[in-house]
Amino acid sequence: MSVDVRIPTILRPFTSGEKVVTAQGATLDAVIKDLDANYPGIGERLVDDSGLRRFVNVYVNDEDVRFLESLATPVQDGDTVTILPAVAGGCH
Amino acid sequence: MRYNSLIDSVGHTPLVGLPVLSPRPEVRLWAKMEDHNPTGSVKDRAALAMITQAEKDGLLQPGSVLLEPTSGNTGISLAMVAKQRGYRLICVMPENTSAERRQLLSMYGAEVISSPAAGGSNEAVRVAKGLAQEHPDWVMLYQYGNQANAQAHYETTGPELLADLPSITHFVAGLGTTGTLMGTGRYLREHKPEVQIIAAEPRYGELVYGLRNLDEGFVPELYDPTVLTTRFSVGAHDAVRRTRELLEQEGIFAGPSTGGILHAALAMARKAVQRGEQADIAFIVCDGGWKYLSTGLYEGTLEEAEAALEGQLWA
Numbered sequence: 001m002s003v004d005v006r007i008p009t010i011l012r013p014f015t016s017g018e019k020v021v022t023a024q025g026a027t028l029d030a031v032i033k034d035l036d037a038n039y040p041g042i043g044e045r046l047v048d049d050s051g052l053r054r055f056v057n058v059y060v061n062d063e064d065v066r067f068l069e070s071l072a073t074p075v076q077d078g079d080t081v082t083i084l085p086a087v088a089g090g091c092h
Numbered sequence: 093m094r095y096n097s098l099i100d101s102v103g104h105t106p107l108v109g110l111p112v113l114s115p116r117p118e119v120r121l122w123a124k125m126e127d128h129n130p131t132g133s134v135k136d137r138a139a140l141a142m143i144t145q146a147e148k149d150g151l152l153q154p155g156s157v158l159l160e161p162t163s164g165n166t167g168i169s170l171a172m173v174a175k176q177r178g179y180r181l182i183c184v185m186p187e188n189t190s191a192e193r194r195q196l197l198s199m200y201g202a203e204v205i206s207s208p209a210a211g212g213s214n215e216a217v218r219v220a221k222g223l224a225q226e227h228p229d230w231v232m233l234y235q236y237g238n239q240a241n242a243q244a245h246y247e248t249t250g251p252e253l254l255a256d257l258p259s260i261t262h263f264v265a266g267l268g269t270t271g272t273l274m275g276t277g278r279y280l281r282e283h284k285p286e287v288q289i290i291a292a293e294p295r296y297g298e299l300v301y302g303l304r305n306l307d308e309g310f311v312p313e314l315y316d317p318t319v320l321t322t323r324f325s326v327g328a329h330d331a332v333r334r335t336r337e338l339l340e341q342e343g344i345f346a347g348p349s350t351g352g353i354l355h356a357a358l359a360m361a362r363k364a365v366q367r368g369e370q371a372d373i374a375f376i377v378c379d380g381g382w383k384y385l386s387t388g389l390y391e392g393t394l395e396e397a398e399a400a401l402e403g404q405l406w407a
Contacts, residue, residue: 009298010306045306055309057325064293064323082325085301086309087214 001026003075005035006082014042023081028058029071031081046083047071055086099176102129102136103248107256107374112341113354119364121357122257122374123344124249131165131172131196133379134249138271139169141244142233143177151231154178159230161185161220163213163405164193165379166235166269171200182230184220186212188299188404192383212300212405213268214310237313241271242278250279253374260287261364264357264375266349266407267291267323270315272376277319291323292356294331294349294407324359326352328401333394334358335381347379348389349407378407 005023007015015021023038025031036043046056051071058065059082065073075081095101105128110121126134146152157180160170167183174181181202185193188209197204205223207216217236224232235241249272253260263280265272270291277289317323328348335351338344357375364371381390388400 008301010301053306054311055306059325062325064325066317067320067322082295084295084325085306086311087212087296087301 001075001077001079003031003077003079003081005031006080008084010085011042011045011083014039014045026074027071028060028065028073028075028081031075032071057084057086058082059084097176098130099140099173102140104252105129107253108344110342113337113358115361115365118370119361120372121354121361122372123338123342123377124253124374125344125377127346127377127380129169131168132382133165133169134272134376135165135169136172137244137248138235138238138241138269139166139173141240141247142235142238143170143173143179145238145240145243146231146233147177152177152179155180157182157227157230159184159220159224159227159232160235161207161213161216162235163216163268164189164197164383167202167204168193168196168200170233171197171202174202175200182223184216184223186216186405188212190383190404191386196383209403210299211308212296214308217310235269235271239314241269242275242314245272245275246279247275250276254280254283257372257374259370259372260284260374261369261371262288262290262357262360262373264290264292264353264360264373266353266376266378267293268312268407270312274314274316274319281319288321288360289319290356290360291320292353293323293325294352295325295327296405296407297328297402299403300405324356326355328398328406329394330355331406332389332397332401335389336394339381339390344377345381346377347381347384347407348387348401349378350376352407353378 023031023034025034106125108123114120129136159182161184171181184205187206207219280287331348331352334354335348353375357373389397
């Protein structure tokens with residue numbers, strides 16, 4: 001499975017400034033491990049021993065993975081994975 | 093409908109059907125018209141509830157100074173209520189919010205302290221928390237952590253929706269302070285355990301996520317993910333597209349955050365159609381489009397409007 005991963009500004013030093021990179025894997029966990037293999041160090045910025053870090057939000061096709069299967073969320077060819085820092089949202 | 097004062101008229105907003113955008117007779121969309129509130133946004137409910145609760149708690153006297161981090165709507169609502177009740181209001185607002193919001197705040201007599209555009213509302217919260225420490229006599233109602241915010245929706249928005257739409261299957265709203273979703277969601281869940289509560293979270297341009305490190309991220313104290321069924325991230329492109337559809341197809345002139353919410357509501361409608369299920373999907377119209385005319389949202393092509401919103405806190 002090959003997916004596009006959108007990288008937030010704050011993590012682009014790991015990807016030489018690339019905004020979108022491709023990664024392989026059948027689950028989000030596998031995708032993040034593949035990312036870390038290609039861009040060493042990025043993995044531990046996203047996950048710790050207890051799972052996704054508190055202020056990191058990850059979306060598969062715009063849906064928050066915490067409401068899917070978290071790191072076990074399956075991904076398919078052509079899916080888009082978006083990584084964003086948690087920020088105060090809208091309309092306030 | 094007759095009320096003793098403007099403040100007494102907060103809430104009781106219409107719920108209107110969307111005959112054109114609803115995909116099937118058995119899969120219907122309903123707009124909760126929060127732009128009908130006195131200052132034109134859903135935030136009147138939370139502002140009134142937070143000030144009333146602070147009065148009950150003995151925190152406010154005539155002439156008290158209120159302090160609040162806000163991207164605009166809450167500030168405008170607080171300013172209206174504060175003016176009626178005799179309090180001063182200081183708003184901390186990111187500099188990348190629309191000119192109309194600043195004008196409205198100053199019209200109601202509020203003072204505005206600008207926070208840097210980079211970091212968006214997170215930065216406004218940080219600046220306001222700092223000011224609150226320097227000025228212990230100021231009262232920060234703090235919409236992100238004030239239970240009266242969620243409680244307002246538990247006591248008003250939720251019951252109004254259930255009374256108008258007993259067959260409700262989905263409730264969709266924007267995720268900011270999370271007050272609307274938490275309060276309305278809890279009420280609806282208690283009365284209809286199978287109801288789905290869906291959050292639409294705005295995905296801004298790069299500037300807004302320009303944190304120095306990930307630990308600066310922010311999750312509102314009110315947020316309880318167990319209330320939600322799921323949560324969607326909606327970018328400016330889809331928000332603008334849906335805001336225009338709502339105007340063109342149903343005549344509803346709403347702001348861009350409502351477009352983002354409609355986008356998530358339509359995704360749920362599509363799912364119901366695919367599964368052959370009946371659905372009554374209610375969503376929040378946060379505010380009207382008036383305050384966003386200067387942003388370019390309603391002019392030119394979709395791409396031009398999307399570009400105009402880049403770097404702005406559009407929701």
